[in-house]
Amino acid sequence: xxxxxxxxxxxxxxxxxxxxxxxxxxxxxxxxxxxxxxxxxxxxxxxxxxxxxxxxxxxxxxxxxxxxxxxxxxxxxxxxxxxxxxxxxxxxxxxxxxxxxxxxxxxxxxxxxxxxxxxxxxxxxxxxxxxxxxxxxxxxxxxxxxxxxxxxxxxxxxxxxxxxxxxxxxxxxxxxxx
Numbered sequence: 001x002x003x004x005x006x007x008x009x010x011x012x013x014x015x016x017x018x019x020x021x022x023x024x025x026x027x028x029x030x031x032x033x034x035x036x037x038x039x040x041x042x043x044x045x046x047x048x049x050x051x052x053x054x055x056x057x058x059x060x061x062x063x064x065x066x067x068x069x070x071x072x073x074x075x076x077x078x079x080x081x082x083x084x085x086x087x088x089x090x091x092x093x094x095x096x097x098x099x100x101x102x103x104x105x106x107x108x109x110x111x112x113x114x115x116x117x118x119x120x121x122x123x124x125x126x127x128x129x130x131x132x133x134x135x136x137x138x139x140x141x142x143x144x145x146x147x148x149x150x151x152x153x154x155x156x157x158x159x160x161x162x163x164x165x166x167x168x169x170x171x172x173x174x175x176x177x178x
């Protein structure tokens with residue numbers, strides 16, 4: 001529970017649109033011209049892989065998928081006149097919760113064909129691209145039951161994927177006024 005002195009200045013007897021911040025914040029902005037979203041290609045592709053898995057789970061195309069997933073994309077860049085230019089995807093990591101009735105090999109095949117190849121432009125994939133698909137081998141128990149809580153666990157993935165500066169505060173947690 002919020003201390004009464006802070007609560008009265010933040011949310012007590014206020015309409016939702018008038019709720020203030022219960023703490024200070026340190027804000028950073030970052031933009032790049034390597035993607036339409038003005039975000040680094042690494043984080044854009046990682047987010048799109050997660051979105052594609054959610055879409056294929058929801059529409060029943062891949063019925064064994066479950067909601068919890070983690071993705072990481074490593075891109076090989078070159079520097080040119082102070083800019084970084086993506087050359088190729090070096091590594092794709094996908095760990096996704098699944099039901100217990102599908103082999104690891106089948107999961108890996110389907111993730112590569114229906115998720116990665118549908119999301120990552122072919123010009124970035126080559127014979128040297130490394131795929132770590134379900135690297136732990138099993139991910140049946142997911143969500144808060146499968147980890148030690150979720151508060152503040154996504155501060156980098158929710159921002160620039162490690163490219164830009166970060167103030168350290170989490171966007172998710174127990175107190176939405178923070």
